Amino acid sequence: MLVQLAIRDFAIVDSLDLELHGGMTAITGETGAGKSILLGALGLCLGERADAGSVRHGAERADLSARFDIAALPEAGAWLAERELAADECLLRRVVTASGRSKAWINGQPATVADLKALGDHLIEIHGQHAHQALLREETHLRMLDDFAGHSAEVTSLSALYRDWQDKRRRLKRLSEDGEEIQARRQLLRYQVEELDQLALGENELKALEEEQESLAHAEETLREAQFAAECCDNDEAGALHLLNQAVLRLEPLPGSDRGALADILSMLGDARIQVEEASRELHRFAEHTELDPERLAWVEDRLGEVHRIARKHHVMPEELCGLHQRLRQELDGLEGGEHDLETLTTELQALRDQWRQKARGIAEARREAASRFGNAVQEQLAFLAMGKASFKVEVENRETPAPNGLDAVRFLISANPGQPPRPLAKVASGGELSRISLAIQVVAATHSTIPSLVFDEVDVGVSGATAEIVGQLLRRLGESGQVMTVTHLPQVAAQAHQHLHIEKQADADTTLTRMALLDSAGRVRELARMLGGVTLSDRTLAHAREMLDASQHPTH
Structure with a gap:
C-alpha cells in the first residue's frame, strides 16, 4: 500500500508531503489546480519517462519519493530479496534535473528506470483516464482476461517455453545451413586423424628412432675399429700389452742403486698394463655384442621416412606431429559432437513444441472458462451503470500461428442495444457508453487484482447523476478491501470516499503553486458544494452537499 508521497519542486509544487491510508x-x-501532478509524480517514481519540463521553474531539480508498505505484497518482497534490497518497506526515489537527466533509487540503492517499472508492477495499478483507449486493443483484452483468470504465472511459463523453443529452432536452422561446410571439414578431419592414428607416433619415439638409426648406420665401421683397437692392445708381437711386458722385463733386472730410482716407473708401467688388459677385455666384449642388422636399419629408416613424409604433408616439423594429432582429434570430436547436437536439438525442439502446445491447450481451456465468468461479471457491472440492456461478451478464438502467450485471440464484444449482435468495442460504442463500459471492465479487473493499491484517474468521465453515485459505490467497495485513490470531478463519487484530498492552485504576482490538504467533514461539505456547481456556496447547496455526504458515509442498505 502507498503510505507516503513526497514531492519537491515538481511542476508547480514546491513542497508536498502526503500521508495516505487504506480505503477509498x-x-x-x-480544473488546472494540479490533480494530474500527483499522479505524474507517482508515475515518475514508478519509472515513467522524465523530461526537463517536470522541474519547477527556477529550481535545479525535482525530487520525488513514494513509500510503500509491502507486508501484504509477497511478490514485491521477493523481487527486493533477489536483489538484496529487502526491507519492511519499499522506498522509490526519482530525481530529475533541469537539464532533463534523471537518477533513481530503490531503498537507498541506485536503480535503473527499468527496475522501477518492474518493481512498480508489483506495487500499484493505475487505471488512467485514457484506459478506454487501451481497451480498443485486443492485446489488452488478452492480458486482462489472464489477470482475471489468475493464470498469469502459467502464461509467463508458456512464454518462457516459447522463447526456448524459438531459440532452439534458430540454432537448429544455423546448424542445418552450415551443414555442408561442416560435413566437408568433418570428412577431411576424419581422414587426417585416421592417417595419424595409423602412424601412431609415440611421444618420444622420434628421438629414439633417430638415435637408433645413427647407431645402426655406423655399426660396421664401429665393429671394425673396435676390433682393430683390441688388436692394438693385445697383439702377441706388436700390441701395447706385449710392449709393456717387454719394458717391465727390461727394467726389473737392473742392479743396485738404479733399482730404487726406477721403482715408481715400474709401478706406473704395472698400472698401465692392468688398464690395457681391462680395455682389451671390454673391446672384445663390445665387438662380440655388436651385431650388424641391415633389416632393422632398413625398417628404422623407412619409419623415419614415413614420419618426415606426413610432417611435410601437414606443413609441420616432425617433432610437432604429436601435438597436431591431438589438436585435430579435439576438433573432430567437437564436430562429431555438433553432429550429435543436431540430432539432440531436433529431438529437444520436437519435445519443446509438444510441451508448449500441450500447455497452450490447457491455458486455452482455462481462458474459455474464464471468458464466460468475466463476461457475466462485466454484464453485472453494466447493469449497475444503467446499461442493463447491453450485452457484453468475451470471445476466445483459436489462431493457427503460435505466439508467446498461446494460440488464442481474445476480443471484448458489446451490443449496446437489444437485437443487435455483439461487435468489437471500437465499432459500436459511443464516447459516453465507452466510458461506462471501460469502468465496468476495470472494476471487474481490479476486483480480481492481486495488487491492493489501485489508482483511478478520472475513469468516471462521461457519467453523471444516479450512475455517478453507483460509480462511487463501486469504487468505495473496492477500497474496503484495499487502497483506492481516484481523481474525480463528480461530487457523487467524491462523497463515497473514506477520505478526501483537495488540491488548489495559489497564485500571486510572481509564482503559482499547488497546495493539497486532507479535508475534515466541514471541508468536505464545502468542496462537494463547489463540485455541485455553486459559484456561491448557498445554504441550499451546502445542505445538499451535507446530505449527500451523510448518505454516502452512512448508507442505509
Missing part, C-alpha cells in the same frame, strides 16, 4: 481516497480540485 477521493482527489478533487478545480
